[in-house]
Each structure stands twice: as structure tokens, then as C-alpha cells.
Amino acid sequence: MNAPRIALIAHDKKKDDMIALAGEYVDFLRRCTLTATGTTGGRLVGELGLVVDRKHSGPLGGDLQIGAMLVEDRIDAVIFLRDPMTPQPHEPDINALVRACDVHDVACATNVATAHLVLSQLQAAMAASNEEA
Numbered sequence: 001m002n003a004p005r006i007a008l009i010a011h012d013k014k015k016d017d018m019i020a021l022a023g024e025y026v027d028f029l030r031r032c033t034l035t036a037t038g039t040t041g042g043r044l045v046g047e048l049g050l051v052v053d054r055k056h057s058g059p060l061g062g063d064l065q066i067g068a069m070l071v072e073d074r075i076d077a078v079i080f081l082r083d084p085m086t087p088q089p090h091e092p093d094i095n096a097l098v099r100a101c102d103v104h105d106v107a108c109a110t111n112v113a114t115a116h117l118v119l120s121q122l123q124a125a126m127a128a129s130n131e132e133a
């Protein structure tokens, strides 16, 4: 199995949750190819030492950059911890990214509970394929 290519994105009030989540899977995530929006990526690099391809910040087009990547089949799963309680100036970009996941059937976790299911499944699949090798 090739290393999963995972996009990690979190709105400001969800960034602590993203760091905690990524911390739980940090050994697995080190073996993945990671992409993130700018500020989320900065925290993943600074606080967990992950190697991340950082795109623009979400409000400056980062969601759209990641959306374009998944349209080009360059992303296997998206962890997008959205803040449902705070209006976002770039709501159309957020909707475009989630819609692109649906159009291209790319796994998209928009809350921590679903993110655990996606990450644990990918982690288990990678462990199984390493055992076979």
C-alpha cells in the first residue's frame, strides 16, 4: 500500500482539536504524505514536527488548492475540522472543497469522531499491508 495522502484542515476554534487528534496518530502520520492549509499546517509542523506541504491559509484560497489536488487524484482522505458555530468569510470555498470530496468520492471527515474512524482505518490498512510485505 502506498503511503496515504491526507489533507488536514481546521478552523481556528478547532485547531486545538486537530493538534490533539494528529498527536494521537503522529507515528502513522509521519509515514503519510500530508497537505494542510497554511495556519493549520504551521501548527502541525511547529507542535508535532510533522512534514507538511503547506498551502495558502483557508480564507486566502487554501481550501481551493486542496480541492484542486483531490480533483487531480492527489489526495486520498480529507480531515476537515469545521467550526459549525462561526460564520466564515470563505464559506463558498469550504463548500466547494466538501462538494469536490463528494463528487470524487474522497473520504472527508468533518468532525473528530469521524476523523478517528478514517485515520484508524487507514492506519490499520497500512499495518496489514506492511505485514503482508
Ligand SMILES: O=C(CO)COP(=O)(O)O
Pocket: 009, 010, 011, 012, 036, 037, 038, 039, 040, 041, 056, 057, 058, 059, 062, 063, 094
Ligand atoms: O480556513 C480554513 C479552512 O476553511 C483553515 O485555514 P488555516 O489552516 O490557514 O487557518
